[in-house]
Amino acid sequence: MPSLIVVDNPGDWPHSIADAEVVEARQYLTDSGYISRRNLKVYNLCRSYRYQSIGYYVSLLAAARGHRPQPGVQTIQDLKSSVVIRSISDELDQLIQKSLQPLQSKDFTLSIYFGHNLAKRYDRLSLKLFALFQAPLMRAQFSWSLRQKKWLLPSIAPVAVSEVPPEHGDFLLEAASKYFSGRQTWPKTRKRPSYDLAILVNPDEIEPPSDEKALQRFEKAALKAGFAPVRITRDDYGRIAEFDALLIRETTSVNHHTYRFARRAAAEGLVVIDDPESILKCTNKVFLAEILERHKLRTPRTLIVHRDNRKHLVDELGFPVVLKQPDSSFSQGVVKVADDAELKLCLDRLLAKSDLIIAQEFLPTSFDWRVGVFDRQPLYACRYYMAKKHWQILKRDGGGSKTDEGRFETLPVEHLPVQVLRTAIKAANLIGDGLYGVDLKQVGDKVYVIEVNDNPNIDAGIEDKYLKNQLYDRIMQVFQQRVELKRGRL
Numbered sequence: 001m002p003s004l005i006v007v008d009n010p011g012d013w014p015h016s017i018a019d020a021e022v023v024e025a026r027q028y029l030t031d032s033g034y035i036s037r038r039n040l041k042v043y044n045l046c047r048s049y050r051y052q053s054i055g056y057y058v059s060l061l062a063a064a065r066g067h068r069p070q071p072g073v074q075t076i077q078d079l080k081s082s083v084v085i086r087s088i089s090d091e092l093d094q095l096i097q098k099s100l101q102p103l104q105s106k107d108f109t110l111s112i113y114f115g116h117n118l119a120k121r122y123d124r125l126s127l128k129l130f131a132l133f134q135a136p137l138m139r140a141q142f143s144w145s146l147r148q149k150k151w152l153l154p155s156i157a158p159v160a161v162s163e164v165p166p167e168h169g170d171f172l173l174e175a176a177s178k179y180f181s182g183r184q185t186w187p188k189t190r191k192r193p194s195y196d197l198a199i200l201v202n203p204d205e206i207e208p209p210s211d212e213k214a215l216q217r218f219e220k221a222a223l224k225a226g227f228a229p230v231r232i233t234r235d236d237y238g239r240i241a242e243f244d245a246l247l248i249r250e251t252t253s254v255n256h257h258t259y260r261f262a263r264r265a266a267a268e269g270l271v272v273i274d275d276p277e278s279i280l281k282c283t284n285k286v287f288l289a290e291i292l293e294r295h296k297l298r299t300p301r302t303l304i305v306h307r308d309n310r311k312h313l314v315d316e317l318g319f320p321v322v323l324k325q326p327d328s329s330f331s332q333g334v335v336k337v338a339d340d341a342e343l344k345l346c347l348d349r350l351l352a353k354s355d356l357i358i359a360q361e362f363l364p365t366s367f368d369w370r371v372g373v374f375d376r377q378p379l380y381a382c383r384y385y386m387a388k389k390h391w392q393i394l395k396r397d398g399g400g401s402k403t404d405e406g407r408f409e410t411l412p413v414e415h416l417p418v419q420v421l422r423t424a425i426k427a428a429n430l431i432g433d434g435l436y437g438v439d440l441k442q443v444g445d446k447v448y449v450i451e452v453n454d455n456p457n458i459d460a461g462i463e464d465k466y467l468k469n470q471l472y473d474r475i476m477q478v479f480q481q482r483v484e485l486k487r488g489r490l
Contacts, residue, residue: 002021003019003021003040003043004028004034004040004043004067005017005021005022006023006045007022007046008046008047010022012045013161017173017176018181019180020180025046025054025055025058028042028058029061034065037067038066039194040065043136044071045136046160047163049071059071066487068268070134071135071136075134076158079133079156079157085153086153088133092125092128092153093150095124096151099121107142107144108141108142109141109142110125110126110139110141110142111159112137112138112139113137113164113171113176114137114176115130115131115238116178118168118171129156131237131238133156134238137159137160137164137172138156138157138159141153193223193227193228194226195227195245195480196228197228197230197243197245197246197479198236198247199215199222199247200231200232200246201215201232201249202234203233210249210459211459213459214464215231215249217464217469218472225479227244227480240265240270244271244483245272246262246270246271246272247479248261248272248273250455252283254327259276262279271479271483271486273435277432278432278436281452283327283454286304286356286358289302292430298423298447299360300322300362301317301361302358302361303316303358304357304358304359305347305351305357305359306355306356306357307355310347317361319337320336320362321362322359322361322362323337323346324359324360325350325354326357326358334392336362362391363443367383367384368441369384369420369424369438369439370438371413371416371425371428371440372437372438372458373435373438374474376433378416378425379435379471380464380466381410381415382410382462383409385407385409388406390406393406410464410466411466417447419445423440427449431452435455435475436452437452437456437457439451
């Protein structure tokens with residue numbers, strides 16, 4: 001995405017950075033040519049962001065034009081809010097204390113230029129603050145509290161480029177150059193993609209939802225659909241506003257950075273898969289049990305267990321019975337118990353973590369169906385067979401590590417039993433129009449919904465075995481349509 005550095009006076013930014021155009025604030029506000037330009041990213045380095053100032057209007061109109069300003073008006077307002085700053089200070093308290101512990105003074109000013117400080121020991125704190133307050137240039141004021149015996153963050157404010165001390169000029173240019181060079185550029189011989197796609201991954205995740213080959217296929221499909229794909233990690237939270245869309249390919253959870261990424265992206269107007277609402281709904285099995293029952297979709301007999309009704313569990317469901325943590329995924333946090341002693345032990349352990357858990361009757365089958373649904377349409381279908389001499393697809397050791405998994409079969413969705421297909425689509429549509437993996441069991445002529453997963457596995461050679469590259473193309477085509485709809489092109 002081309003970048004504009006907006007300043008009050010072009011002389012305020014005497015630097016040259018590749019792919020970044022310097023423009024005077026008044027020109028940006030009044031020149032009609034900027035109104036019609038698309039896919040711009042505005043870095044607002046004006047001298048003032050007070051309400052109804054030139055700097056304020058630059059960020060306001062940049063947002064209206066779809067130019068993704070930094071800082072945005074919301075950030076400008078947040079930086080004025082003592083409540084927001086206090087909340088951030090509490091959230092980063094441990095890092096603040098660790099970073100500032102060696103200081104002997106009672107006050108400290110941290111200058112943050114594109115997420116960095118001149119002193120490398122403050123880089124982590126600087127990056128965290130930059131991620132939370134997306135302003136290119138900031139100053140954070142810290143003070144030592146004698147009463148609380150710790151460092152506090154009373155204020156943090158954006159800084160105009162004209163306020164940067166001359167001795168910081170070289171470092172500012174270096175930080176800005178590194179920041180802009182981190183954004184993908186494209187050879188002039190090749191047509192520049194129309195949109196930017198962030199793919200959130202965790203390189204250290206042992207069992208990611210997509211393997212390396214699948215990620216490469218996502219990237220190839222993204223380019224075909226007019227996206228510039230960029231892989232990001234949890235450290236890139238501050239970059240979200242640079243993109244038009246976000247695809248999460250890291251295992252999601254509510255109390256986790258993946259959910260914060262989804263929320264931030266949705267708030268910035270990005271097209272997001274998984275969207276935050278889907279993460280909320282799918283990662284809690286109590287919600288799923290309730291909504292499936294309300295809409296009369298057949299599930300294994302289910303009981304929501306709490307401390308007051310645990311003694312009725314056996315009468316309701318008998319043995320063996322399956323117990324699930326509300327936020328369990330990938331077979332973790334799911335146990336099968338066969339007698340009273342085992343049941344008591346597991347209930348005690350699970351109820352210590354959550355006030356509610358799920359208990360379901362055990363339905364033995366040789367395989368589970370997994371139907372991938374995207375944009376309310378079936379995308380792929382797999383049979384996942386149980387691991388050898390085990391009741392689940394994945395067999396794990398006591399520490400939760402995978403030790404074995406069953407074989408699989410991928411088939412065209414049109415070859416699915418009609419009832420399986422209909423049930424999967426209906427279950428997915430109760431959640432939304434995102435990307436879901438619906439797990440089902442078939443016992444005779446009855447089809448049971450086991451769960452609906454956001455962020456389902458898409459691995460090369462498994463889920464894409466039948467459709468191959470078409471699977472990724474279909475996903476990216478929907479991304480493209482949704483982005484263009486947001487941009488008013490459809």
